[in-house]
Structure formats: structure tokens, C-alpha cells
Amino acid sequence: MSAQGPSSAPAFRRRIVLTGLAGLAVAGTVGAFEHHRHKRSPRRQPDGQYRKLRLIWPHADTAPVLAVAYQKGFFARYSLDVEGVFTPQNGNDALDALVAGKADYAVAPALTWLPRLYSGLPASLVLGIQPGTFRLLVRRGANITRLDQLVGRTVAVPDKNAADKFFFAIMMRRKGINAMDGIIWTDMPAEQMVDAASARTLDALVAHDPLAWQLLNSHPDLFAELVSSNTGHYADRTSLILGASHTALETDPDAATALTLALRDAAKWANQHRDEAATLVADESPEFSTETMRAMMRHQPAISPVTGHALRDQIAQYCDELQLIGLLPDTEAAADIARRTTRNVLNG
Structure with a gap:
């Protein structure tokens, strides 16, 4: 898809x-x-x-x-x-x-x-x-377990000006992290994300369902979910x-x-x-x-x-x-x- x-x-x-x-x-x-x-x-x-x-x-x-x-x-x-x-x-x-x-x-x-x-x-x-239904997926093996570890990393987004990016930039700003300037945001078509992650040319991606769900569940050995909008006050x-x-x-x-x-x-x-x-x-x-x-x-x-x-x-x-x-x-x-x-x- x-x-x-x-x-x-x-x-x-x-x-x-x-x-x-x-x-x-x-x-x-x-x-x-x-x-x-x-x-x-x-x-x-x-x-x-x-x-x-x-x-x-x-x-x-x-x-x-x-x-x-x-x-x-x-x-x-x-x-x-x-x-x-x-x-x-x-x-x-x-x-x-x-x-x-x-x-x-x-x-x-x-x-x-x-x-x-x-x-x-x-x-x-x-x-x-x-x-x-925003999800931030990290590449397994990238050693990213906290949001601050994304600074300086390459993060793919299907649409560079998408709400997916803004949502996580806001979440990170609440934690004192300047994601808008501190992350290397990369505009990448969805169909290229799996190959890029496999080649280790991206460290994480932000997307929303159903794409995010599909990537997470179709490639469990490649991606892990770090944070999402599906829990806590964001879910409401x-x-x-x-x-x-x-x-x-x-x-x-x-x-x-x-x-x-x-x-x-x-x-x-x-x-x-x-x-x-x-x-x-x-x-x-x-x-x-x-x-x-x-x-x-x-x-x-x-x-x-x-x-x-x-x-x-x-x-x-x-x-x-x-x-x-x-x-x-x-x-x-x-x-x-x-x-x-x-x-x-x-x-x-």
C-alpha cells in the first residue's frame, strides 16, 4: 500500500x-x-x-x-x-x-x-x-530508548509538513527538546521506509495509522514503537x-x-x-x-x-x-x- x-x-x-x-x-x-x-x-x-x-x-x-x-x-x-x-x-x-x-x-x-x-x-x-493515531517508530539496533536520543538522528516522515512531525515536535518540546531544529527530518515516501531502515540510513520514523500500524506489525524485527498519541491525555x-x-x-x-x-x-x-x-x-x-x-x-x-x-x-x-x-x-x-x-x- x-x-x-x-x-x-x-x-x-x-x-x-x-x-x-x-x-x-x-x-x-x-x-x-x-x-x-x-x-x-x-x-x-x-x-x-x-x-x-x-x-x-x-x-x-x-x-x-x-x-x-x-x-x-x-x-x-x-x-x-x-x-x-x-x-x-x-x-x-x-x-x-x-x-x-x-x-x-x-x-x-x-x-x-x-x-x-x-x-x-x-x-x-x-x-x-x-x-x-500518531506513532513514533524507532529502528531496532539504533539504541534509541528515550526521546532526547533522537537529537541529531535522521527521522523520516511521509510528508515533511505533516501533522505527524508537528505532534512529536510538540511532545518533545514539552520535555525541553527542540525537535524542529535538533532532528534531521527527512521527507520520504512510505514505500521507501523499510528499505531505508534496513540499510540503516534512517533511525526512526513518524507516521499515523494505518501506515504506522502496518509498518510496526509487518516488520516487528525492524521497528519498535517508542511513543504514540494513543495513551494518556493525548488519547482524549x-x-x-x-x-x-x-x-x-x-x-x-x-x-x-x-x-x-x-x-x-x-x-x-x-x-x-x-x-x-x-x-x-x-x-x-x-x-x-x-x-x-x-x-x-x-x-x-x-x-x-x-x-x-x-x-x-x-x-x-x-x-x-x-x-x-x-x-x-x-x-x-x-x-x-x-x-x-x-x-x-x-x-x-
Whole structure:
């Protein structure tokens, strides 16, 4: 698998076209799921009109929440026909497409969104979909057992400006380590990492699932996990964020509400039915077996969507951390940046 590009027939390319009463009749699984929803519903509800939306999502074929939203009828429930525009290589590609007007909504990591938003990207963050799944793998034999031992070493990253790198740079900065300048970061395609590690031309790599999980479990004699985002307080924080262009928010705010609710509900369902969600992904990704996807999801944090004040608070924390590593200026309070870059589309 190339971790930089989805399969040729991802679930994301499926489009659900509604007719007549399709918005009123969805799969039984969705109906059953309604019994488990929070008693307190959002104050703002969509108007129920049929809408066709353009959403861009990196690695769409391995996104369990997206697979659930399509295949378990959550988009249909909110009268949405969601079209995947194309399959971007990473979060920055997705945001480039949003700027170019090729999509109305985009999904990317918070650490990718925030520098772009601060620089003027005309969009707002509306839903935290799920936590990150970042892993730092070290080459066995490199004698790296602590984060400070990475200073001066060569660390590969699939995308040099990826959130993977920023996440671990922040983690290390909290421990007094200047990873942005002290590590030899090497941009390397995923398919070259195994050969480079075998040749001892790299000492470690940072990546996120499913690539990181695949490397760790397919080459246990070559890689060991040093740290990850899957435990401790990092596991409770959202990472993958849905954002909406300002044009979309201004012209049809109800569409943003509907999409946010659909993905929020799909995320909750995916968390409660992890094995089935993993199966849905595996069905559309031939390079991953059902057993592999299920094992991976069982070792990932809970899928916990966040909106409103909770999202704003977490974004403020990310802003503070990006200031620590020099990716946001410290001339403005992190809380103010978070307030400016988020919007609560469920608050009517």
C-alpha cells in the first residue's frame, strides 16, 4: 500500500442519492442507534432539505467514520448526497482544494488546519471527528530508548509538513527538546521506509495509522514503537477536524449543520461498533484484511466527536502548542485564535 494515496475504489467515492422519503427511512442500524444518543439534542436542527455537498478527506478509503456515514445511512438520514471530489495525498492537499473552490468542506488534522487558518484560509472548524493515531517508530539496533536520543538522528516522515512531525515536535518540546531544529527530518515516501531502515540510513520514523500500524506489525524485527498519541491525555484529544469554507457557511448554514450531525452520529456509531466499522473499511481496502483493521482499531483511542465549547477549548490548546514550536506567533492569545477559527454550527 502507498500510505500517501487511497485505493482505486474507496468507499468515499460512493454517492448516496436520495429520492422521495429516503430521508425518513434509513437502515435499521441507524434507528437502533438513536436509542443510544444523548438525551439533549443540539438546539439547531437542519431543515431536512436534500443537499449535494462536496467533501474532501485524505486517505478516505481507510477512514472508519466516513465508511460508516456512507454505508450505515447517516448521510441519508440528514438528506445529504456527499460527493468525494478527489483523493488528496495529505491534509495540506485537502486544504489547497478547499481554497481552490474544489470542495465546500474538508477534513484534516488540527495541526495542519491551524497554521493555514492563521495565514488567512477562509474557513472555520466545526467538528472534531476523532483523536489522532500518531506513532513514533524507532529502528531496532539504533539504541534509541528515550526521546532526547533522537537529537541529531535522521527521522523520516511521509510528508515533511505533516501533522505527524508537528505532534512529536510538540511532545518533545514539552520535555525541553527542540525537535524542529535538533532532528534531521527527512521527507520520504512510505514505500521507501523499510528499505531505508534496513540499510540503516534512517533511525526512526513518524507516521499515523494505518501506515504506522502496518509498518510496526509487518516488520516487528525492524521497528519498535517508542511513543504514540494513543495513551494518556493525548488519547482524549481530537485531531481529525471537519472544516467548512466561509462561502459554504454563509450561503447555506443548514448544510453545515446537517453534515456535522451526520458525521458526529457516524463517529459515535463507529466507536460503539468498532469491529463492524473495521470490516466496512476492509471491504473497500483490499490491501488490509478485516483482521488487520480490527486489531488496529482495538489499539486506537476512543472515537469521540466534539463540537462547540469543547472543540474551541481543544483548539486553543493546539494553538498554544503550535506557538511553542514556532508555527504560530505568540503575539496573540491562543484562546483568541481558537475563538476566531472555530464555529458552533449546532448552536441555533
